[in-house]
Amino acid sequence: MSLLETLHRKLEKHGIIAQCIRYLPVISFLFAFIGAGWIFFLPVQGQYRDTYISENALMPSQAYNFYRESEWNFVRGYRSEIEKLANASHEERTEKLAEWLSQTGFKTTVQEGSDDHLSNLYGILHAPRGDDTEAMLLVAPWFTSSGEFNVGGVSLGIALARFLQRLSVWAKNIIVVFPEDQSSLRYWVKGYHESFDHTGGSIEGAIVVEFPSSLDYLKYVEVDYVGVNGQLPNLDLINSVVMIARHEGFDTTLHGMPINVSRGYIYRLKTLWRSIFHLATAGLRRARQNSAEAFSGWNIQAITIRGMEFCNEGSDITSFGRIVEATFRSINNLLEKWHQSFFFYLMLSPVHFVSIATYLPAAVLMAVSFFLASLSIIFNNDDISFKNIDIALPKVSFLFASVLVSESVIGISLTYASDCELILLLTFITGAGLTIILPTAKLPQIVLTANERSILQALSLFVVAVSLLMVTVVHFSLALLSGIAMIPLTFVRLQKEHAKHSPVVNNASLIASSPFTTMLILGLLSDGWTSKGLIWSPLGVFQGLVSSFDALNCWTWAFVVICWFTTWSCTLLAANAKVLPTEREKTE
């Protein structure tokens, strides 16, 4: 405390505080710049850490695995039958598989389908040594996240079910599910927690197997772990799977990174950016849904393992199956819970990670940058003194609240129309059009005093800062990326002191910081949003945002509406409202 006191006195003596206030806009930008630059600093050696198993009970790869080549024949046999079913209807496939599954000794049930979802087949093996309260989940979807027929995965799933049932080590129930695709899986998980009569206790871990090939061999394994709303599986699960895969002779990658490259700084940086990007847009890619997303919100540690580069030599499908067996053996060892402090991390490679304390400053600096920009408007302004803030506040808050309410109403009603492409298309075109037209238009209907205008702008920036700060801890990647996209909002200068400031800059900043601009850029820069082609991609982003709100309970749309659209519109209002002359100007 006394140190702070001394510092404060020193600062005051040299007039540094006043200087700082004058240069607040520059400092604000500097903070944002450092925040974004922080990410480039993380892959430097010394900033990240090697992964390790935090929960000692897991003991991955410590036990001998029994799923050997002798089981290969079963996989082949099932596969040749399933290949015949490739063109059969969902009911036929489910029926056939249900027959096999009940023969292996699993309690087999079919979840009834609904209007939107197909039925799901699942079977439960009640553990011989457990108290029937916890379960592990093996998922083999009929179609993989990229839409291929998961022939190897389903054959392996049923063959593994047959094999696992013979082991006597299980202390947790084993559940096998064969959903049609990712949205059916979500429907199953929801049903499991809400309506099923036949369940196997709380699900401690889930593995989704994807092997879309009839070939027997594969080169490497890709691990997918991203959940919606910034939810990640416990890092121990990823570490166990990666470690087991290495013991079985597989190399692993994350986020679609290539395998045979040197894993230096650039590789780590690329993986990091991809993981941030995938986390921030989790749930929005309707054409390429990640299976792990289906489990978000129920405290289930879920991971997808995907066989890559199928070929005719090397490690075979039973080794791939051993990853599942060994991971189940690890989860089976778990006595209490997954380790509590292992939920916040960013991956740089399968064996390197950064933990929350190291990466959090990036998004916090971003939020602080908006906070400083907001303060700069209040302090560097002749129109505002502290005395009349609360005079302007009622009108400004009313304006802000009405914008917030009306946009939330539009946002919520859009979620109900998320199936109707025409409405979404029209909304998107209107919205994008308004984004370009409105910043240059004048709004004479809205009359504000110069004081109110500045406070409205400051309030918008403050709301951005606070929402970013709140989202940062829950969903770091979203806060960081949306923060970067909203930086141009701080370049809008409306006060008299900035009369020389070109209006073109204001307009360009407003257009650049609009959510529609970001959707456009997102749609054109990356794929997976829609199956229709590049032109439709931006609409795909919009549709993903709107539909994921209901389908996956994904909050990204709510965040975009409440934090982004509202503050953007309020800044727009402040920029384009008709401003009454102040008393001083009148007398002049």
Place this chain on the structure above:
Amino acid sequence: MFMLPALFLRLALFLTIPADIESIIQDSVLFSTPTNSYKQLQEEFFLQHIRHTVTTSPLLITILNLINNDQFLTNLIYSVVDISIAYLLVSTIGRFTKVDRERILKLYLFNPLVLLSLVSKTTTIFNNLFIVAALNALTVSCYCLSAIFIATSAYFTYYSWYLMVPILTYIYKETQCTLIVIKTLLVFAATTVAIMLLTTQSKEEFFTYYRELSSFTTITPNLGLWWYFFTEIFEFFHNFFIVMFNLYTFVYVIPLTLKFQGRQDYRKGLIFSIWVILALEAIFKPYPVIADHILVHSYVPLWSLCFHDLKFPLLLSYLANMVLLLMLPTFYFMWINLSSGNANFFYAIGLVFSFIQVAVLMDFIWAMIQNSHRACYGFSRKRLTQI
């Protein structure tokens, strides 16, 4: 003149608020704790004939019995209490400073945080009423009434009896008569005994509540600083913590009274020390809620003479408070609902919240000391750095 619209607003709020939102607020860690939540009160009301372990003040159960737990009457009582607090606040503040009364009224009556705290229906609001009433009675020289109010407040929260120290000093300074001081003290004691005899059947029942309060038997996370020590640190030390924390809440009472009674304008000085003690209680008591902090911050306009001596502008402190009040439920949600965070996250942010409160309080104390110094030694433009 804002009273009637504010009353209607409150009643309308109670009527229109959706039940699930009301339930979220009532369960929220910011607004309620096991010792003062409305749900606890209801539970005890319904179980009063079966069980005799009472953790909420028995007086309220008696009141609830009187009105037969009628929903509308309860809402009316809560609304009226809240508005009386605003009225008493403004009349106390108006007696000391020339500030715009309407602005203070508006700030309290239409403050979203106050409304949220009201919706949570915690029993802390009654404690606030009695403290505000006691201070008001003190400033109009109704000493006995003031003692009665403090006794009632102490009956609700226990910690309020600390205020008797500055209040008795105030009375002595005002009257210079020991007899009146002793009389007030006797009134205080008599009220305590009277309430105790009137509302409880047995001595045990009466003391259960205070034992629970001061020994932190219901260990739940809250805004305060106690709970982490009882959940995360060895049970072996629990008795030590109980003694230390209770001592800590009391340890500032006498020094603060001594320091500020020496001010020329001793009335303001002693009211200031009462305010500081209230603020310290709100930070360091075992089960603090937002309502406690609301009471403290409602009195801030009283110290408008200190404003220009503050190191941090008030705007900044309140913005910081706002950010923290939004972060607290986020961290709690991450810990309890998403179970990706943990207790350390929530305690850390609670610690920052308390730190900000302490920093603001220290700022005010230093500004007040500067002010007293100037009153003694004349005004100088130079900013004081030490005395």
